[in-house]
Amino acid sequence: MTEQQTNEYPTKGYAAHAPDKPLEPCSLNRRGLRHDDVLIEISHCGICHSDLHTARNDWGGSRYPVVPGHEIVGYVRAVGEDVSGFAEGDRVAVGCMVDACMECDHCKQGLEQYCLNGGMTGTYNSKDRRDGTTTRGGYSDKIVVRKEFVLRIPDGMDMGAAAPLLCAGITTYSPLKQWKVGPGSKVAVVGLGGLGHMGVKLAAAMGAEVTVLTRTEDKMADAKALGAKDILLSTDREAMKAAANSFDMILNTIPVPHPVAHYMPLLKVDCAQVLVGVIGTLPEMHSGHFLGRRILTGSGIGGIAETQEMLDFCAEKNILPEIEMIAMQDVNEAYDRMEKSDVRYRFVIDMETLA
Amino acid sequence: MTEQQTNEYPTKGYAAHAPDKPLEPCSLNRRGLRHDDVLIEISHCGICHSDLHTARNDWGGSRYPVVPGHEIVGYVRAVGEDVSGFAEGDRVAVGCMVDACMECDHCKQGLEQYCLNGGMTGTYNSKDRRDGTTTRGGYSDKIVVRKEFVLRIPDGMDMGAAAPLLCAGITTYSPLKQWKVGPGSKVAVVGLGGLGHMGVKLAAAMGAEVTVLTRTEDKMADAKALGAKDILLSTDREAMKAAANSFDMILNTIPVPHPVAHYMPLLKVDCAQVLVGVIGTLPEMHSGHFLGRRILTGSGIGGIAETQEMLDFCAEKNILPEIEMIAMQDVNEAYDRMEKSDVRYRFVIDMETLA
Numbered sequence: 001m002t003e004q005q006t007n008e009y010p011t012k013g014y015a016a017h018a019p020d021k022p023l024e025p026c027s028l029n030r031r032g033l034r035h036d037d038v039l040i041e042i043s044h045c046g047i048c049h050s051d052l053h054t055a056r057n058d059w060g061g062s063r064y065p066v067v068p069g070h071e072i073v074g075y076v077r078a079v080g081e082d083v084s085g086f087a088e089g090d091r092v093a094v095g096c097m098v099d100a101c102m103e104c105d106h107c108k109q110g111l112e113q114y115c116l117n118g119g120m121t122g123t124y125n126s127k128d129r130r131d132g133t134t135t136r137g138g139y140s141d142k143i144v145v146r147k148e149f150v151l152r153i154p155d156g157m158d159m160g161a162a163a164p165l166l167c168a169g170i171t172t173y174s175p176l177k178q179w180k181v182g183p184g185s186k187v188a189v190v191g192l193g194g195l196g197h198m199g200v201k202l203a204a205a206m207g208a209e210v211t212v213l214t215r216t217e218d219k220m221a222d223a224k225a226l227g228a229k230d231i232l233l234s235t236d237r238e239a240m241k242a243a244a245n246s247f248d249m250i251l252n253t254i255p256v257p258h259p260v261a262h263y264m265p266l267l268k269v270d271c272a273q274v275l276v277g278v279i280g281t282l283p284e285m286h287s288g289h290f291l292g293r294r295i296l297t298g299s300g301i302g303g304i305a306e307t308q309e310m311l312d313f314c315a316e317k318n319i320l321p322e323i324e325m326i327a328m329q330d331v332n333e334a335y336d337r338m339e340k341s342d343v344r345y346r347f348v349i350d351m352e353t354l355a
Numbered sequence: 356m357t358e359q360q361t362n363e364y365p366t367k368g369y370a371a372h373a374p375d376k377p378l379e380p381c382s383l384n385r386r387g388l389r390h391d392d393v394l395i396e397i398s399h400c401g402i403c404h405s406d407l408h409t410a411r412n413d414w415g416g417s418r419y420p421v422v423p424g425h426e427i428v429g430y431v432r433a434v435g436e437d438v439s440g441f442a443e444g445d446r447v448a449v450g451c452m453v454d455a456c457m458e459c460d461h462c463k464q465g466l467e468q469y470c471l472n473g474g475m476t477g478t479y480n481s482k483d484r485r486d487g488t489t490t491r492g493g494y495s496d497k498i499v500v501r502k503e504f505v506l507r508i509p510d511g512m513d514m515g516a517a518a519p520l521l522c523a524g525i526t527t528y529s530p531l532k533q534w535k536v537g538p539g540s541k542v543a544v545v546g547l548g549g550l551g552h553m554g555v556k557l558a559a560a561m562g563a564e565v566t567v568l569t570r571t572e573d574k575m576a577d578a579k580a581l582g583a584k585d586i587l588l589s590t591d592r593e594a595m596k597a598a599a600n601s602f603d604m605i606l607n608t609i610p611v612p613h614p615v616a617h618y619m620p621l622l623k624v625d626c627a628q629v630l631v632g633v634i635g636t637l638p639e640m641h642s643g644h645f646l647g648r649r650i651l652t653g654s655g656i657g658g659i660a661e662t663q664e665m666l667d668f669c670a671e672k673n674i675l676p677e678i679e680m681i682a683m684q685d686v687n688e689a690y691d692r693m694e695k696s697d698v699r700y701r702f703v704i705d706m707e708t709l710a
Binding site for chain 2 (some may be wrong): 106111114116167178268269270275277278279280281282284285286287288289290291293294295296298299300301310
């Protein structure tokens with residue numbers, strides 16, 4: 001495969017060229033295979049809120065052209081000379097990161113997402129740690145990724161529906177495991193979008209009793225259909241008071257400023273509210289919110305081994321995200337709808353439509 | 356002792372009669388012994404910041420006259436008919452609480468301070484859960500307390516110096532134990548007052564490497580004398596950056612608003628900053644401060660069994676607070692000095708001066 005290691009792979013994709021521009025077709029070259037690389041033909045890519053934020057430079061630091069996408073599934077098409085574990089045709093996946101130092105304490109613990117040497121290399125809009133180029137994501141027909149960051153899609157799992165597991169799935173699975181959710185646990189999920197709906201499914205599959213914290217009763221049917229036992233109206237002062245000290249964990253998936261502190265009294269002693277959304281500035285908090293050893297913390301995706309564990313767990317429990325499949329050409333409309341929360345619960349791009 | 360159970364005990368004390376009035380001598384009656392009560396002749400009482408805040412109604416809800424004081428040590432003088440474990444002359448202590456339901460999940464776990472049935476009954480300015488009277492604290496020559504809330508001063512421990520252990524000691528000991536501080540731990544202590552100086556001593560005695568986080572270099576000698584290895588200047592941007600991801604716990608003892616968020620990056624993954632001071636409103640925080648599974652939490656005193664464990668630990672390790680002994684008559688001056696942080700590190704009232 002020496003030949004492949006020197007030749008780049010012409011690739012079709014969709015890119016944002018400026019914060020105020022819609023995504024449009026683009027051409028790019030994927031690097032020739034390094035010794036430890038895997039070439040993947042992308043079959044599907046999920047759409048995450050982060051894609052939209054990066055395309056529009058909402059968080060600053062966007063390096064245009066931005067090719068978003070970090071919920072990638074596809075097939076192995078070629079491997080570098082030192083790759084023995086993957087072969088042509090394997091069903092694989094790539095999530096939010098494509099590299100890390102693999103030598104620091106965090107990487108050694110399987111926490112590559114918190115790599116201490118410059119942080120993880122994101123699947124898009126990051127600087128490749130070997131050649132300094134900008135990484136481009138999964139809104140494209142192929143990608144080249146270091147083998148350690150390639151996951152396996154379990155046999156029998158639907159490829160398209162699996163895509164959102166790579167971000168929405170692991171982002172909710174990891175804190176649920178971290179905080180030891182299982183049979184007997186009472187878990188509250190805040191937000192019922194791409195992440196939240198997976199949080200409900202995963203927590204229920206782990207054996208927990210799940211409550212969806214919401215401002216409106218109209219979420220009841222959806223919450224129950226996903227596996228929640230009930231909803232709790234955060235606007236109902238009496239109900240909130242009655243639910244004080246009753247939850248073992250609050251999984252907060254909302255990605256915009258909202259009254260995080262308001263939920264703290266619901267926690268039992270030594271129990272945590274875990275923020276997984278990029279909220280930005282938190283509304284005012286008081287030291288009293290933390291009394292009774294109540295915990296506020298955050299969590300970002302999960303490590304590679306844990307991501308594989310999550311995929312295997314989902315296969316075993318027959319859990320998949322609820323998705324709406326779209327054509328690549330409809331991505332801008334999908335962004336508009338996502339901004340209005342008009343999606344149940346995750347868009348996935350069928351990459352065959354890019355051809 | 357039936358006689359004692361019906362007769363009240365005339366008691367001398369010092370009280371605040373209004374938020375803007377200094378403390379002055381007062382007379383009160385301690386209740387006659389209930390079947391499970393212990394009458395204590397108070398020898399010493401420590402002065403806590405909370406005393407001042409309650410005397411001045413800084414937190415609202417003060418019920419005048421306020422007799423502050425919840426770092427109480429003294430001698431048993433009488434016991435109720437169902438009290439078998441204490442006898443006349445025993446060296447005992449009382450901390451921040453004098454009652455709780457003893458039946459809820461928290462009380463059963465030894466977390467009486469978080470009693471789920473109306474909360475713990477504070478040593479002063481609380482409503483007695485049996486007769487509805489307002490509790491009065493240790494700035495007085497005697498007190499009557501339910502036996503379950505009476506601690507034992509270990510043999511050989513100095514009574515006067517022990518007093519601050521009952522609040523400053525347990526408030527710092529409990530979170531250090533909760534977060535498993537021990538040999539090999541790196542602990543940062545924020546604030547070097549009554550609580551902070553005990554945090555340094557206790558963490559060092561547990562085997563941790565202790566760093567004092569401070570804004571000024573002049574704390575160096577004091578920090579080291581208390582057992583810290585070093586100080587870290589929170590104003591030194593480069594030093595703070597170099598110390599990122601290096602602490603197993605941050606014990607934050609500052610009782611006023613300050614940039615709590617600023618310390619979060621110092622924590623290792625899954626490690627906690629524990630707030631033990633009543634700060635009030637926290638300066639602005641971002642969800643990014645919690646990324647990397649960094650934890651913000653709080654802790655209030657400790658349970659009764661844990662308080663006894665702390666007293667025994669201090670006796671074993673020969674640890675005592677650094678105190679300045681004062682006469683009861685000098686309490687108002689002590690308050691003024693405490694407000695200016697002009698005390699190393701805790702005032703203790705010699706209750707013989709009340710006679």
